[in-house]
Amino acid sequence: MVFRNFGGQKNRLENPRDKIGNSSGIIAFFVEHKVAANLLMALIVLFGIYGLSQLKRQLMPDFGLELMTIQVEWPGASAEDIETNVINAIEPEVRFINGVKEVNAIAFEGRGKVQIFFNQTASMSKALTDVQSAVSRISTFPVEIEKPIISQTVQREDMD
Numbered sequence: 800m801v802f803r804n805f806g807g808q809k810n811r812l813e814n815p816r817d818k819i820g821n822s823s824g825i826i827a828f829f830v831e832h833k834v835a836a837n838l839l840m841a842l843i844v845l846f847g848i849y850g851l852s853q854l855k856r857q858l859m860p861d862f863g864l865e866l867m868t869i870q871v872e873w874p875g876a877s878a879e880d881i882e883t884n885v886i887n888a889i890e891p892e893v894r895f896i897n898g899v900k901e902v903n904a905i906a907f908e909g910r911g912k913v914q915i916f917f918n919q920t921a922s923m924s925k926a927l928t929d930v931q932s933a934v935s936r937i938s939t940f941p942v943e944i945e946k947p948i949i950s951q952t953v954q955r956e957d958m959d
Contacts, residue, residue, distance in 0.1 A: 865918070871948075
């Protein structure tokens with residue numbers, strides 16, 4: 800509240816709400832129409848509750864990951880030997896299998912790992928047999944390596 804002196808009048812108490820009626824805008828509208836503001840707030844809350852009830856949710860959500868891993872152990876071999884003799888033999892064989900999206904390989908001392916990522920639409924059972932037959936066709940593996948281990952990771956479940 801502010802006191803103003805208008806000429807010969809005594810100090811008159813000015814109400815800040817007197818200025819609101821002259822301004823225009825959404826805030827001024829809702830200050831003048833409190834019922835409309837409360838109604839809008841109630842509608843927003845109701846639509847929010849409805850939206851939350853329609854939201855699909857899971858405690859532990861599933862995700863899609865179509866991946867196969869080929870692990871080969873060669874005791875005593877260096878990472879360079881594994882890359883040149885094992886990984887370079889596996890990669891070309893599995894790269895052109897139907898549904899392959901990406902092939903990554905890494906060589907460590909004594910072992911190597913090739914990861915094959917498949918498209919989401921790929922049949923993983925067919926892909927597993929294709930990878931197994933591709934690895935078994937390789938005849939250039941060194942004699943000292945252990946049998947390649949092919950593992951499959953599939954985690955996909957569509958939400959209802």
